[in-house]
Amino acid sequence: MERLNNIRVAILTEDGFEEVELTHPLRRLKEAGATVEILAPAKNKVKAWNGNEKDWGIEIEVDKQLEYADLNDYDVLVLPGGVMNPDKLRQNDNAVLFTKKFLKSGKLVAAICHGPQTLIETGLLEGKTMTSFPSLRTDLKNAGANWVDQEMVHDGNLITSRRPADISAFNDEIIKTLSGNNFYNIPA
Numbered sequence: 001m002e003r004l005n006n007i008r009v010a011i012l013t014e015d016g017f018e019e020v021e022l023t024h025p026l027r028r029l030k031e032a033g034a035t036v037e038i039l040a041p042a043k044n045k046v047k048a049w050n051g052n053e054k055d056w057g058i059e060i061e062v063d064k065q066l067e068y069a070d071l072n073d074y075d076v077l078v079l080p081g082g083v084m085n086p087d088k089l090r091q092n093d094n095a096v097l098f099t100k101k102f103l104k105s106g107k108l109v110a111a112i113c114h115g116p117q118t119l120i121e122t123g124l125l126e127g128k129t130m131t132s133f134p135s136l137r138t139d140l141k142n143a144g145a146n147w148v149d150q151e152m153v154h155d156g157n158l159i160t161s162r163r164p165a166d167i168s169a170f171n172d173e174i175i176k177t178l179s180g181n182n183f184y185n186i187p188a
Contacts, residue, residue, distance in 0.1 A: 007178050008076040012039045012066070012095060012118075016084025019048035019057040020164045021112050027079050028171040030094040034178070037063035037074075041092050049082050066094050076178065077102040081113025081133065081163075089118045103157070109169040110174050111161040112167065118139060120160075129155045131162050 005056055009029050013022055022038075040046050040062045050057030055165050055171045077099065079086065089095040100122040102109050116132045117139070119125060126144030140147045152159065152167040152173050159177070161170035 004029065004175070004178050005033040005144055007034040008077065009076045009078060010036050010039050010069065010076045011036060011078045011080065012089065012098065013046050013060075013080055014040055014047045014088040014092075014095075015043075015047045016088065017046065017080045017081050018082035018085070018113060018164060019050045021080035021141065021168060022048065022117070023058075023137050024167045025110075025174065027082070028175065029078075032178075034173050036075075038068075039066050039098075041066045041089075041095060049084060056140045066092075066098060069098065071098065071105060071107075072160040073100050073109070074102075074106045076110065076174070078112035078174070079109070079115035079118055081111075081115045083114055086114045086117035088146065099123060106157050107176060108157050108174070110160065111172065112161040112170050113163050113175050116160055119143075128158055129153055130158065130160045132160060133163055135175045 006081055018150055028035055038060055040063055043062050044057045046060055047059050048057035099118050103122055103124045113133045116136055118145045120139055129146040130140055131150050137147045152161045152169040159173050
């Protein structure tokens with residue numbers, strides 16, 4: 001596998017992210033050599049929701065507040081799930097605008113589980129084939145997406161997965177795509 005030394009990744013999150021859906025991509029991308037920053041609206045730390053424990057999990061330091069993040073500083077946007085996290089992000093105009101700009105730019109966007117909720121708010125899912133946690137199926141269809149029940153779907157510059165059990169396929173596809181020579185300006 002080619003090292004991802006020149007790749008910069010933004011993980012956009014809020015309190016209530018599903019712990020493994022942030023920590024596993026974070027670790028795998030760093031191991032592959034990418035520079036990864038945690039972005040969040042107006043916070044110094046964000047708390048995980050640990051689905052196994054049904055309680056609050058770890059706290060993660062925020063590298064940059066969203067209002068200071070520049071799309072041009074990143075090659076990839078990762079949107080972890082959790083029920084609370086994407087629900088908060090989809091109500092945050094800055095988070096939706098940042099995500100929308102990423103999708104329009106042709107840069108890679110990867111969302112897992114409930115993470116696609118933020119993508120729905122962009123209004124840019126018409127004709128995209130996607131997956132998600134099954135409870136978002138109708139929301140994604142209403143947003144114009146073709147929802148499928150698969151562990152991972154890669155359509156243009158968008159990678160989606162269903163749930164924590166699919167995290168390996170999600171991570172592998174992100175790294176495989178970034179290891180290729182032509183991941184920029186993938187048709188959105």
